[in-house]
Amino acid sequence: MTWLYKTPGIPDELFERLPGIPLSKREVRLLMISALRLGDGGVFWDIGAGTGTIPVEIGLLCPNSPIIAIERDEEVASLIRRNCERFGVKNVTVFEGSAPDCLPNISLAPDRVCIEGGKPIKSVLQEVWQYLKPNGRIVATANNLETLYQFSEGFSNLQARNIEIVQAAVNRLETRGIHQVFAAVDPMFILSGDKL
Ligand SMILES: C[S@@+](CC[C@H](N)C(=O)[O-])C[C@H]1O[C@@H](n2cnc3c(N)ncnc32)[C@H](O)[C@@H]1O
Numbered sequence: 191m192t193w194l195y196k197t198p199g200i201p202d203e204l205f206e207r208l209p210g211i212p213l214s215k216r217e218v219r220l221l222m223i224s225a226l227r228l229g230d231g232g233v234f235w236d237i238g239a240g241t242g243t244i245p246v247e248i249g250l251l252c253p254n255s256p257i258i259a260i261e262r263d264e265e266v267a268s269l270i271r272r273n274c275e276r277f278g279v280k281n282v283t284v285f286e287g288s289a290p291d292c293l294p295n296i297s298l299a300p301d302r303v304c305i306e307g308g309k310p311i312k313s314v315l316q317e318v319w320q321y322l323k324p325n326g327r328i329v330a331t332a333n334n335l336e337t338l339y340q341f342s343e344g345f346s347n348l349q350a351r352n353i354e355i356v357q358a359a360v361n362r363l364e365t366r367g368i369h370q371v372f373a374a375v376d377p378m379f380i381l382s383g384d385k386l
Pocket of ligand 1: 211212213214215237238239240241242243244260261262263266287288289290306307308309
């Protein structure tokens with residue numbers, strides 16, 4: 191099946207999933223994409239690409255951008271390839287490796303980076319910063335205070351500009367038994383910062 195709509199925000203259930211492999215929920219994904227401030231043609235790295243929702247969405251939005259999806263798990267890397275095929279995305283290269291160690295092997299320097307995996311966090315951030323082009327931008331996600339703090343401190347130490355942190359709280363209406371209840375979608379912190 192090829193997804194034909196141009197607006198981002200593909201419904202979660204349209205992606206192929208693997209048990210236990212996380213997926214950024216649609217509403218959170220939209221905030222991440224917005225925070226990236228993409229331009230078609232720029233090089234994009236997604237570190238810890240998981241199910242591949244971000245490379246798929248960005249591949250559709252920016253068909254002229256080289257997109258590198260970095261994923262340490264071989265099975266998950268294959269899942270990303272299948273999701274790209276499913277949505278007809280042709281400009282994603284899946285790079286199997288563990289960040290930060292694998293990053294020097296990527297030949298194209300990025301204009302935009304999304305950090306969703308990799309430890310220690312500060313080493314990943316420092317390594318990415320070295321490769322990030324001038325006027326480049328990093329967006330990182332955190333679902334706990336420790337990660338939030340490490341990214342926040344990491345951005346400050348690197349003297350990133352225009353640091354922003356947004357905490358999204360999204361609730362979806364669900365049917366539970368005889369009731370319609372609002373269920374929280376994984377609360378997420380979205381951090382972003384620019385390199386001069
Ligand atoms: C939270 S998931 C990303 C989900 C993704 N946002 C999506 O919606 O499809 C994080 C992924 O990072 C990968 N990962 C964790 N540490 C990594 C590392 N050091 N290098 C590369 N990938 C890593 C995990 O295998 C996992 O698939």
